[in-house]
Amino acid sequence: MNFVFISPNFPKSYWNFCRGLKNNGVNTLAIGDEEYDNLSDELKNSIHEYYKVSSLENYDEVYRACAFFTFKYGHIDWLESNNEYWLLRDAKLRTDFNINTGLKEDRIGGIKYKSQMKEFYKKAGVLTARYHIVTPYYEDGKKFIAEVGYPVVVKPNNGVGAAATYKLSNDEELQYFYATHDKNVEYIMEEFVNGELLSYDGIANSNKDIVFETAHAYPVPIMDIVNYQKDTSYYSYREIPEDLKLAGQKTVKSFDTNSRFFHCEFFRLLEDKSGLGNKGDIVGLEVNMRPPGGYTPDMMNFANDIDVYQIWADMIVYDRGNFDKNSRPYHCIFAARRDAHNYLYPYEEVVRKYRDNIVMEERMPDVLAGAMGNDMITARFKTLDECFEFENIYLKQR
DSSP states (O other), rough: EEEEEOOOTTTGGGGGHHHHHHHHTTEEEEEESSGGSSHHHHHHHHEEEEOOOOOOTTTHHHHHHHHHHHHHOOOOOOEEOGGGGGHHHHHHHHHHOOOOOOOOOTTHHHHHHHHHHHHHHHHHOOOOOOOOOSOOOOOHHHHHHHHHHHHHEEEESSTTTTTOEEEEESSSHHHHHHHHOOOOOOOOEOOOOOOOEEEEEEOOOTTOOEEEEEEEESOOOOOOOOOOOOEEEEEEEOOOOOHHHHHHHHHHHHTTTTTEEEEEEEEEEEEBTTTTBBBTEEEEEEESSOSSSSTHHHHHHHHHTSSSHHHHHHHHHHHHOOOOOOOEEEEEEEEEEOSSSSSOOOOHHHHHHTTTEEEHHHHHHHHHHHHHSSEEEEEEEOOOOOOOHHHHHHOBBB
């Protein structure tokens, strides 16, 4: 099997995907824009060959890299980046090189464009927020708002994370958006959902059978973290709430989740919303066919005492995974401080207090700091109360 992995060095833990593939005897080939000498030894030891391009943004260069691998090793059987930013690029490369183990350009829209996701949620029987594709005309936006009311959320229809996402609360803010937003970007406008953000995450095989599943809660909306530079924290569940699990499983069956990681986002309504649902209902937000961001795969490992990278690689090669769904020993919590804030407890004091619980410490790369903070600590606990106590101490500001 020839497997091309795009950008295996970023995020830096992604070398583990290559490790899992190589463990299973896969001819693991990598394309990236980092100098080979700067790659970690772990990554170098996990790949058979590396092709450096000057920029992964340059499609012609990446195409030539795949053509070189095809000439040298034969047909490419798989191609993945496991990165939302490159999903469209992955699909185009699969199309151009006739790689049939993932989505090609004719199917990628359903997992990349937020408006198209709505139809898949509808097919799964999951509620979604009402929406409107933004036109050049202010009156069209006003007509939609007359139906759903303020506030509304606007964001790129094809966007990554919470980038360029705004909450509009009145006519003045709406007018400003129409006057200033990038007219070359297609925006979607949605009714605002007052809800707790949850995710249902895991890996599905070629039949969409789930070989690994978990779930996370995000108490602070990602839009607020990015736009208002709030502290970042989120945690995993030891037991997945049944209604979230059911909605997640139906969503996985509806979307093109074959042989992929999945990251399905939902809201749990915190209040009744006329035209949408009742307090406590699960509402679909969007789906990403890749691992959840940052170091969340590592959190999965620490929470469950597993190797999720190897589970993924086993799914690729054997179409199955090895995970005991009845064994979830920990909640895992990610919390990150920001350089701009002043905290009550010194970092070293927190580390000493929780040294037996901390599983990762990291200074986040600048490119991730906007959404994930600067100084990250990941810890695991038996109970949610312990998670919340740690979060309160680590992120408590003066």
